Amino acid sequence: MTHNIGIVGAGNISARYMQGLQKYPELKVNYIADIDHARAATLASEFAVPRSGSADALLADDSIDIVINLTPPNLHARTVIQALEAGKSVYVEKPLATTREDGLLMLKAERENPGILGSAPDTFLGSAGQTARHAIDSGYIGTPIGASAFVRSSRAETWHPSPGFLFQQGGGPVMDMGPYYIAALVNCLGPIRRVSADARIGSETRIVTAPDRTVDEIPVTVNTHASAVFSFASGAIGTVLMSFDIWDTTLPRIEIYGTEGTLSLNDPNTFDGDVRLKRREHGEWQVLEPVTPLFGTVGTPEQHRRGLGVNDLAGALAGGPHRASSSFAFHVLDAMLAIDEAAAAKQTILLESRTERPAPLFNS
Template identity: 65%
Template sequence: MVQNQARHRIGILGAGNIFGRYVEGLRTFPELEVVRVADVDTARAKQAADEYGIPAWGDGDQLLDDDSVEIVVNITPPQFHAKTVISALEAGKHVYVEKPLAPTVEEAREVLDAVGRSAALLGSAPDTFLGSSVQTARHAIDTGLIGEAVGATAFVRSSRSETWHPDPRAFYGPGGGPVLDMGPYYLAALINCLGPVAQVSAATRIGAPARKVTSPGRVVDEVTVEVATHASATLTFASGVIGTTLMSFDVWDTELPRIEIYGTEGTLALPNPNFFDGDVRLKRHGDAEWRVLTPVTELFGAVDTPEQHRRGLGVRDLAGAIGGGPHRATPQFAFHVLDVLASFETSQREKRFVTPESSCERPEPRPVH
C-alpha cells in the first residue's frame, strides 16, 4: 500500500489527556514515528517525552521550527485549533487535528482558506469512521444488504466526564457539549454511510446548570455549564434518508442503541462510533435472529479492550495521502460535520429548518480484505 512506502516523522502538539492514546495508536504503524512533543507547558511536554521515550520536546514554536517534523498532530483544546492549524500549515507542515476542526463554522472556514493557500495537507478527526465497524456497515449498505436506506437513529449519552477527567471544563464550555464533543463521531459515521446532510431541525437546552466534579486528581470541584447539554434533531440527508438524533450529557443511563440504519429490506445496528471496532449486526426482513457481520477491514485494536481508546488511524490516512493515496478524513468532510452540528443551535435559536452551507462527498471506502 502507498502509505507503507515511506516513513513519516511526527510532532504532537499538546500533551494533555489523550496524548498517550495517540502515541500508542501511532506506534502500531511502522511508517509513523513520533519524534517530538510540544506543549504550552514545557514541563508537561518534557514529562510526556520522558514517559514515552520521545527524543525531543519543547513549545509549539520549537516544533514548527523543527525541519525533521513532517506531520503535526494537533491535540490542543478546541478553542486553539484554528490558530494552531493555520500556523502549522503556514510553516509548511502537514497537519492532523483533533475534532472539531474549529469551535465555530467561521473559524473553520478560515482554516479551509489556509488549506487552499498551502501546499501541505490537512486531515481532521473524527476518524473512527475509518475503523472496521463503520466500514463494515458502509459495505453492507453499498452491497444492498438492507435494500434502500430509508432512516437512521443516533443516540449520544453522557460520557460522565466529570467522574474521570481531572478538568472537564472544556466539555461544558464553547466548542464542547454533547453536540460538538461526541456528536462528530456519530455524524461522521452516518455521513460516511449515507452521504451529506441537506436539512436540520433541532431543539436544544441546558440541563443542570452546574456539574459537580468527582474525578480523582481533579483541578476543579464544579463546572458551570455554558453550552446546551441536551439536543434532539431531525436530519434530512441529500439521499432522502431521514435521521433522528439525541445527543445529551444529561442522559446517563439508557437502553437506546448507539446507531441504527433502516432499509427497505433490513436493519443495521452499529456499535459505539467513538471506537474503531465492534460488532455490526444485521437483521434482514424475515430473519429470526440478528447476525454479526464479518469485518471487511482489519481491526485497529482488540474489541472490548483498552486498545479501543487508541487514536491515530486518521494520521495514517493523512500519511497515505501525502504519498499519493486516497484522503478520506479530509478538512471538507470535517467542515461538513461541524457545519451540520452547528446548525442544531441555529435551528433552536431561530426556530426554523436550517440548510447547511456545505456539502461533501462520501469518503472512499477502505479496501476490503
C-alpha cells in the same frame, strides 16, 4: 515512505496517539511540544521521542513534515494555520474548529499552502464503520430510509478532575461526542442537506464527584440536551439525540433502517465492534464479519488509541484517497453548529457545505 511527526499538545489524549501510532513503523514521532515544556519532556521520555520543547521550535524544524495538533478546540484554527503556513501537513483532533468562520479560515490556509489538512474523528475508518458501509453499499438493507443516533451522558463529572470545558462554549454533547456519530452517519449515508432541532440546558450547575477533582461544581453555559432531524441529500432521514443529561438507557448507539432490513452499529467512539444485521427474512440478528482488520482488541483500552486518521493522511500524501479530510470534517462541524442554530432560531437550517462519502477501505 517515512514521515517525521511532531505533536503539539501533551495532554491526556497524547498518549493515546503515541500508543496507536506504534502500529505504523513509517510514522515516526520525533518532537513533542507543549506550552508546559516539562510536560512535553515527560511524555517524550515515556515514549522515547528524541526531542521536546516549544511549538515554535517544532514548526521551525524542517525535518518535521506532519504535525498532530492536540491543542484545545478553541486554539485549533490558530495553531493549524500556523503549521500549514510553516509548510507542514496537519492532522487535528476533533472538532475541526468551534466556529464556522474558523473552519473556513483553516480550509483557506490549506488551499494556499503545500500541506494537506486532516481531522478527527477517524473512528469511522475502523472495521465497524467499514463493515457497516460495506453492508449498505452491498444492498444488505436495501435502500436506506432513515437512521437513529443516540449520545448518552459521558458522566465526565464522575471521573474527570476538571470537566468545566465540556459544559462551556465549544463543549456540550454535540461538539464533544457529536463528531463521532455524525461522521459515522455521513460515512454510511452521505452528506446532510438540512438540519432542524431543539435544545436546552439540563441543569445550570454540575456537581463534580471525581475522586481527584480540582473543582467541586461547575457552571453550565452550553446546551446539554439536543434533539435534531437530519435530512440527507440521499433522501434518508436521521433522528439524532445528543445529551449529557441521560445517564441510563437501553437505546442503541446507531441504527440504520432500509427497505430490506436494519443495521445496528457499535459505539462510534471506538474503531471495532459488532455490526449486526437483521433482514426481513431473518428470525435473528446476524453479526457481520469485519471487512477490514481490527484496529485493536474489542472491549479494551486499545479501542481508545488513535492514529488511523494520521495514517490516512500519510496515504493521501502518497497520492491515495484522503478520507478523514478537511472537507469531511468541516461538513461534520457545519452540521453540529446547525443544531444549536436551528434550536435558537426555531427553524430549519440549510447546510452550505458539501462533501463526498469517503472512499471505502475495503475492496468493493
